[in-house]
Amino acid sequence: MPDPILELRDVKTHFPIQRGFFIKRQAGVVKAVDGVTLSLQRGEVLGLVGESGCGKSTLARTIMQLVPTTGGTVVLEGKNLASGSAAEVRRTRRDMQMVFQDPYASLNPRMTVFATLAEPLIVHRVCPRAEVTARVIRLMETVGLAPRFMQKYPHEFSGGQRQRIAIARALALEPKVIIADEPVSALDVSIQAQILNLLAELGRRMNLSLVFIAHDLSVVKHISDRIAVMYLGRIVELGPAADVIERPRHPYTRALVSAIPTPNPDVERTRQRIVLAGDPPSPIDPPAGCAFHPRCPHAREICQAAVPPLMPDSPAREVACVRLAEI
Amino acid sequence: MPLLTVNDLRTYFHTRSGVYRAVDGVSFTLERGETLGIVGESGSGKSVTCYSIMGLVPQPPGRIESGTAIFDGVDLLHCTPREARAIRGKRVAMIFQDSMTSLNPYLRISEQLIEPLLIHEKIPRAAALKAGLAMLEAVGINDAARRIHYYPHEFSGGMRQRVMIAMALITKPELLIADEPTTALDVTVQAQILELIRTMQRDLGMAVILVTHDLGVVSGLCDRVQVMYAGRIVETADTRALFYAPKHPYTRALQRSIPSTQAKGTELFTIPGMPPDLAKPIAGCAFAPRCSFTVDHCRDTNPPLTECGPGHFQACLRVQAGEI
Numbered sequence: 001m002p003d004p005i006l007e008l009r010d011v012k013t014h015f016p017i018q019r020g021f022f023i024k025r026q027a028g029v030v031k032a033v034d035g036v037t038l039s040l041q042r043g044e045v046l047g048l049v050g051e052s053g054c055g056k057s058t059l060a061r062t063i064m065q066l067v068p069t070t071g072g073t074v075v076l077e078g079k080n081l082a083s084g085s086a087a088e089v090r091r092t093r094r095d096m097q098m099v100f101q102d103p104y105a106s107l108n109p110r111m112t113v114f115a116t117l118a119e120p121l122i123v124h125r126v127c128p129r130a131e132v133t134a135r136v137i138r139l140m141e142t143v144g145l146a147p148r149f150m151q152k153y154p155h156e157f158s159g160g161q162r163q164r165i166a167i168a169r170a171l172a173l174e175p176k177v178i179i180a181d182e183p184v185s186a187l188d189v190s191i192q193a194q195i196l197n198l199l200a201e202l203g204r205r206m207n208l209s210l211v212f213i214a215h216d217l218s219v220v221k222h223i224s225d226r227i228a229v230m231y232l233g234r235i236v237e238l239g240p241a242a243d244v245i246e247r248p249r250h251p252y253t254r255a256l257v258s259a260i261p262t263p264n265p266d267v268e269r270t271r272q273r274i275v276l277a278g279d280p281p282s283p284i285d286p287p288a289g290c291a292f293h294p295r296c297p298h299a300r301e302i303c304q305a306a307v308p309p310l311m312p313d314s315p316a317r318e319v320a321c322v323r324l325a326e327i
Numbered sequence: 328m329p330l331l332t333v334n335d336l337r338t339y340f341h342t343r344s345g346v347y348r349a350v351d352g353v354s355f356t357l358e359r360g361e362t363l364g365i366v367g368e369s370g371s372g373k374s375v376t377c378y379s380i381m382g383l384v385p386q387p388p389g390r391i392e393s394g395t396a397i398f399d400g401v402d403l404l405h406c407t408p409r410e411a412r413a414i415r416g417k418r419v420a421m422i423f424q425d426s427m428t429s430l431n432p433y434l435r436i437s438e439q440l441i442e443p444l445l446i447h448e449k450i451p452r453a454a455a456l457k458a459g460l461a462m463l464e465a466v467g468i469n470d471a472a473r474r475i476h477y478y479p480h481e482f483s484g485g486m487r488q489r490v491m492i493a494m495a496l497i498t499k500p501e502l503l504i505a506d507e508p509t510t511a512l513d514v515t516v517q518a519q520i521l522e523l524i525r526t527m528q529r530d531l532g533m534a535v536i537l538v539t540h541d542l543g544v545v546s547g548l549c550d551r552v553q554v555m556y557a558g559r560i561v562e563t564a565d566t567r568a569l570f571y572a573p574k575h576p577y578t579r580a581l582q583r584s585i586p587s588t589q590a591k592g593t594e595l596f597t598i599p600g601m602p603p604d605l606a607k608p609i610a611g612c613a614f615a616p617r618c619s620f621t622v623d624h625c626r627d628t629n630p631p632l633t634e635c636g637p638g639h640f641q642a643c644l645r646v647q648a649g650e651i
Contacts, residue, residue, distance in 0.1 A: 159369075188540060201594075275518050
């Protein structure tokens with residue numbers, strides 16, 4: 001029985017481009033997110049992958065209501081955030097928290113760990129003042145930091161420890177959904193594994209739903225239940241994590257998967273790689289029809305006719321490609 | 328005779344909080360046309376090794392305490408600035424991770440691209456521009472005739488990396504040092520750039536040192552790999568030997584912590600603890616505090632790099648003793 005905690009229906013986030021200094025006029029629009037429909041089940045880890053500029057971070061910010069939604073609905077436990085008042089949005093933000101990529105930039109360098117973790121507790125009046133210290137200690141233990149570091153500043157920690165502080169801060173309000181935007185991209189391999197284990201364990205233990213954004217497919221495959229692949233503001237493929245990576249259907253996913261270097265010299269030297277020509281197109285002036293057609297090895301005229309919708313392929317699998325049956 | 332022989336290189340940084348031993352006794356050789364991968368985590372000294380060879384370590388606070396780097400008979404660390412200039416940028420070239428900060432934002436690509444030719448080859452500007460244009464086409468930039476007059480910000484990240492490669496290769500160097508050339512790029516663009524380095528190497532017959540933290544990148548491109556930890560080389564071997572029969576506990580642990588090598592849903596293998604503080608002298612093996620095979624004498628004896636198979640060297644006392 002599906003039990004979605006978060007539902008996105010045809011979400012669009014467009015940014016106007018203004019030209020001119022005194023007389024402003026709209027010169028165009030960047031369609032960063034352009035019609036995304038997704039649902040997140042309770043306790044599920046949803047991986048979101050795509051190249052830089054494909055709109056995955058904007059989608060995260062749209063879910064968090066950090067940028068205004070142009071169209072569509074974002075529904076968290078039955079409440080539509082896109083049309084809610086500012087006060088309502090503020091209240092529901094308690095249930096959704098975010099972990100950012102760069103723990104060097106996302107923590108205030110002038111605040112101690114205690115101040116960082118106590119702030120949300122005090123602002124949202126989660127507990128009486130007297131209990132704040134005890135709560136902070138518990139949070140630090142949850143993410144594997146020794147409470148004796150409470151009065152230290154972010155610069156005294158390593159990258160991995162800082163990311164733990166950022167995760168503790170996200171957990172402070174006991175959210176139902178955590179959106180992690182490239183949480184391990186800035187970390188070394190051995191530290192990356194520690195943070196991934198922590199996120200997976202917290203998700204299980206606290207029954208958290210997690211949206212995990214990354215460009216590293218092997219990381220996403222490991223942690224996610226389902227994977228959504230984005231290209232130029234739209235989802236082109238969606239399905240169970242291992243299935244999507246091992247049997248990619250959409251030509252873009254195929255190219256993406258084939259581009260991952262594997263730590264295995266014999267495999268690496270013999271396999272056929274689909275090297276895509278060129279860069280992703282500009283979201284200001286996207287190609288007609290399927291946005292991927294200028295780089296797609298299977299493109300035909302029909303691909304330029306209309307934007308292909310996300311269609312069910314096999315059970316639990318959705319792909320947006322009109323030539324799917326032929327390739 | 329090898330193209331490059333680095334012997335006992337030590338680069339220390341003298342800071343207010345102590346002497347930071349970034350590179351602490353690194354020796355290796357590189358043959359003509361060979362591709363060597365240097366792998367390690369941040370702070371392992373892989374970049375500082377390359378910067379030392381190129382003479383790019385800021386002095387002070389950095390100081391090259393000892394060692395030699397003989398490139399075709401010339402010691403790059405002790406030669407005159409004039410000798411160094413004749414080699415650097417002409418026979419040895421380098422590309423960097425961040426192409427936005429490595430290119431001059433005030434100069435058109437054409438100016439930066441042909442500068443090495445004007446300095447080293449002393450050819451007329453028109454001829455240099457022609458060579459620059461040919462080079463841009465060779466690295467796969469479409470419409471090069473128009474784009475050569477662009478500024479760096481008018482290119483995408485992958486294109487800028489191509490421009491930087493074109494700039495490095497324009498003098499047909501014998502050695503290319505690539506410091507994390509694809510770390511800032513998307514996987515699809517990374518695949519393009521690695522392919523480009525591979526073809527350019529084949530065409531020019533140059534040797535390449537590829538510095539990266541990604542074992543996957545190394546596996547497809549390199550003939551030989553060396554693994555660094557805390558300023559020292561812990562293992563060096565032929566790529567296949569290193570991947571299929573790693574000896575040193577750190578190499579094994581590093582390989583095991585890659586997500587793609589592990590079954591989905593299981594807990595990822597992690598290396599406990601953190602890399603050591605390089606400002607404090609390390610008596611024994613630098614990896615001992617995190618290693619699961621540590622015994623007492625690991626902590627007081629600095630393990631030497633010894634041969635354990637043809638061309639396969641590693642620095643672990645317990646492997647050397649045949650205990651693990």
